[in-house]
Amino acid sequence: MKYRQRTFYTNEQKSQMWDRWQRGESLSSIGRRFNRASSSIYPLLARTGGIRPPDLTTIAR
Numbered sequence: 456m457k458y459r460q461r462t463f464y465t466n467e468q469k470s471q472m473w474d475r476w477q478r479g480e481s482l483s484s485i486g487r488r489f490n491r492a493s494s495s496i497y498p499l500l501a502r503t504g505g506i507r508p509p510d511l512t513t514i515a516r
Contacts, residue, residue: 462489462491462495464489464499468489469499471488472485472489472496472499472500473500473507475488476500476505476507477507481493482496482497482500
C-alpha cells in the first residue's frame with residue numbers, strides 16, 4: 456500500500472479551512488479543495504472542538 460507524504464498546512468491554508476468550515480462547508484468539500492481526504496482535515500478542526508482559535512499560530516502541526 457502506498458502512503459501519501461505528510462502535509463503541513465501553512466497558516467494561510469488553515470485560515471482558509473476555518474473560513475470554509477464556518478460557512479458551513481462539509482469536511483469532504485474542504486478536503487477536495489486541498490486535494491486531501493476529509494480525515495486529514497478533521498484533526499485540525501477537532502483540536503479546538505470545531506471552534507476557531509483566536510490565533511492560528513497557536514495550532515500545533
